[in-house]
Amino acid sequence: MVPVTNADIAAVFEHVADLLEFQGENVFRVRAYRAAARTIGSLVESLASVRVDPARALTDLEGIGTDLAGKIGELLDHGRLALVDELHAQVPAVAFELMRVPGLGPKKAKSLISELSLTSLDDLEQACREGRVAGLKGFGDKTQAAILDNIAFAKNPEHKRLLWSEADAIMHGLLAWMGECPAVRQIAGAGSWRRGRETIGDLDLVVDAADTAAVMDHLAAWQETSAVLLRGDTKTSIRGPRDVQVDLRVVDQKSFGAALQYFTGSKEHNVKLRSRAREQGLSINEYGVFPLADAAATPARKSKSRGGATEEEVYEAVGLPWIPPELREGGDEIRLAEQDALPTLVELGDIRGDLHMHTTATDGEDTLAEMVRAAIARGLAYIAITDHGQRVTMARGLDRKRLLEQWSEIDRLNDSLAADGPPPIVVLKGIEVDMLEKGGLDLPDDVLARADWVVASLHYGQNQPRDRITARIVEAIENPHVTVIGHPTGRLINRRPAYDVDIEAVIDAAAKTGTFLEINANPWRLDLDDHHAAAAKRAGVKLVISTDAHSTRGLDVMRCGVLQARRAGLEAKDVANTRTLAQLKKLMKK
Numbered sequence: 001m002v003p004v005t006n007a008d009i010a011a012v013f014e015h016v017a018d019l020l021e022f023q024g025e026n027v028f029r030v031r032a033y034r035a036a037a038r039t040i041g042s043l044v045e046s047l048a049s050v051r052v053d054p055a056r057a058l059t060d061l062e063g064i065g066t067d068l069a070g071k072i073g074e075l076l077d078h079g080r081l082a083l084v085d086e087l088h089a090q091v092p093a094v095a096f097e098l099m100r101v102p103g104l105g106p107k108k109a110k111s112l113i114s115e116l117s118l119t120s121l122d123d124l125e126q127a128c129r130e131g132r133v134a135g136l137k138g139f140g141d142k143t144q145a146a147i148l149d150n151i152a153f154a155k156n157p158e159h160k161r162l163l164w165s166e167a168d169a170i171m172h173g174l175l176a177w178m179g180e181c182p183a184v185r186q187i188a189g190a191g192s193w194r195r196g197r198e199t200i201g202d203l204d205l206v207v208d209a210a211d212t213a214a215v216m217d218h219l220a221a222w223q224e225t226s227a228v229l230l231r232g233d234t235k236t237s238i239r240g241p242r243d244v245q246v247d248l249r250v251v252d253q254k255s256f257g258a259a260l261q262y263f264t265g266s267k268e269h270n271v272k273l274r275s276r277a278r279e280q281g282l283s284i285n286e287y288g289v290f291p292l293a294d295a296a297a298t299p300a301r302k303s304k305s306r307g308g309a310t311e312e313e314v315y316e317a318v319g320l321p322w323i324p325p326e327l328r329e330g331g332d333e334i335r336l337a338e339q340d341a342l343p344t345l346v347e348l349g350d351i352r353g354d355l356h357m358h359t360t361a362t363d364g365e366d367t368l369a370e371m372v373r374a375a376i377a378r379g380l381a382y383i384a385i386t387d388h389g390q391r392v393t394m395a396r397g398l399d400r401k402r403l404l405e406q407w408s409e410i411d412r413l414n415d416s417l418a419a420d421g422p423p424p425i426v427v428l429k430g431i432e433v434d435m436l437e438k439g440g441l442d443l444p445d446d447v448l449a450r451a452d453w454v455v456a457s458l459h460y461g462q463n464q465p466r467d468r469i470t471a472r473i474v475e476a477i478e479n480p481h482v483t484v485i486g487h488p489t490g491r492l493i494n495r496r497p498a499y500d501v502d503i504e505a506v507i508d509a510a511a512k513t514g515t516f517l518e519i520n521a522n523p524w525r526l527d528l529d530d531h532h533a534a535a536a537k538r539a540g541v542k543l544v545i546s547t548d549a550h551s552t553r554g555l556d557v558m559r560c561g562v563l564q565a566r567r568a569g570l571e572a573k574d575v576a577n578t579r580t581l582a583q584l585k586k587l588m589k590k
Helices: 006-022 027-041 047-052 066-078 082-090 094-098 106-116 121-129 141-155 164-178 191-195 212-220 253-264 267-279 311-317 333-338 368-377 400-417 466-478 503-513 530-538 553-567 581-587
Strands: 184-190 202-209 227-231 235-239 245-251 282-285 288-291 382-385 426-434 453-457 516-520 543-546
Touching (some): 006 027, 006 066, 047 066, 094 121, 121 141, 141 227, 164 184, 164 191, 164 212, 164 553, 184 191, 191 202, 191 253, 202 212, 202 253, 212 235, 253 288, 253 311, 282 311, 288 311, 368 382, 368 400, 368 553, 400 426, 453 466, 466 503, 503 516, 503 530, 516 530, 516 553, 530 553, 543 553
Parallel strands (some): 202 245
Antiparallel strands (some): 184 202, 227 235, 235 245, 282 288
């Protein structure tokens, strides 16, 4: 049997939660499976290792009780879960097709299947065209029209969640447009975009406005609006560029902060925050913070809010400092806030150098001189030029002769930059060496010993067994000339999964040798992910945030890497390239 990974178990638990929710199961049971999936998905140590350790128990893990521990054991032993088979027998496969249609949750999907005997999205489309959906209780003509419009979107095989960087570009255009509306007093993006999630399903806006109708009209008039999906008293939804749904909510000034907090989420964070409020006799919702006795009253009848104009007021009302959005995922952020131990998260302005980039010497689009000028323009104090080693033939990787020629060019460039005084930037002589399939690196140690900065990466043999890939990476970490491991799991978001690697062993080896691990800021990579980066921090490993830029414009993705680091709870001290060059050299293992 193929070994069952943490990711496999987390995926099964998420699937169980979906099945239970469709059946209308107890909300607490659904929530328990989702919480367990999050816990397991964030673990670096394998559940199999925890299970066989006589000093440990699966029930020691947060949110894992006796029943869920038994389910984990069943998956580890048999590779499948009997409960899933039982639930699949009760839930039709078409349910999951229907729930891909925007606006159709488990309850509506179940109603449509039950009332119309649907077996596919095509059946739903036909039912809409024949007017049968509009006649169902809880639907109507407008809902039927909206479903019909959204079916094509759900059936599109090319549709994927947007990368954060793609969603960010849309959000900035949207905010600029909405800012031109005279009725807008305050506006902010919310949801998973604000929390910096790697991929984004839809976009959320919260607006404080003098005229609700004017704001909604302005959104509908945006040149990127392709359809108005719904419009109510305080909420409107449109379909924007890339078919992304934009949900806008209009609130009054005294509720702006409460609404921003509520619609930023995450759901798990909000559940914990509201639980804390209840313990203090309070209720938090999108309108503000109120005495619990007023929780059932309408907004207009509620007693004076204890806070809500700003997010700070909301958190202060329950005795907490403001929590950065990137940390609001329902982990330990509430506990840290209670202990006044929230990290001071790293910021883009903390970054002093970029230590992974390519030029026209291999597969880059711009020359050495152009990359240096672009780095100076961005205020960097140092960079490392790390073109590919010779194994990456498709990128015209550098052999010994070409690499030494490039390093001589860098020496001359540094001399020129320092000719009239302190240089505006220092260029490090670097290389991105490849970890060979049979072991070793693609350039010899006597060459690497002359480098200022060595990135070791794995580009080939990504389908090798877990132990072989892990051994290759650990061997590179143990090489005294390797400074940092580049994009350590090799994933490409929405394109390619990570290779099978024992990341715990990688982190452990890096901690022992003083080797850095990279957070690759390329929006398709963001590798290490936030969970692994947090685990590296806990182990005492220093991270390096680098762009892996292949052009001058590629240097701008540094902000994506910083955002990933913030989600991992990293501070400036956890990131090696927030230091001066002199400080960085002292930190390097050689």
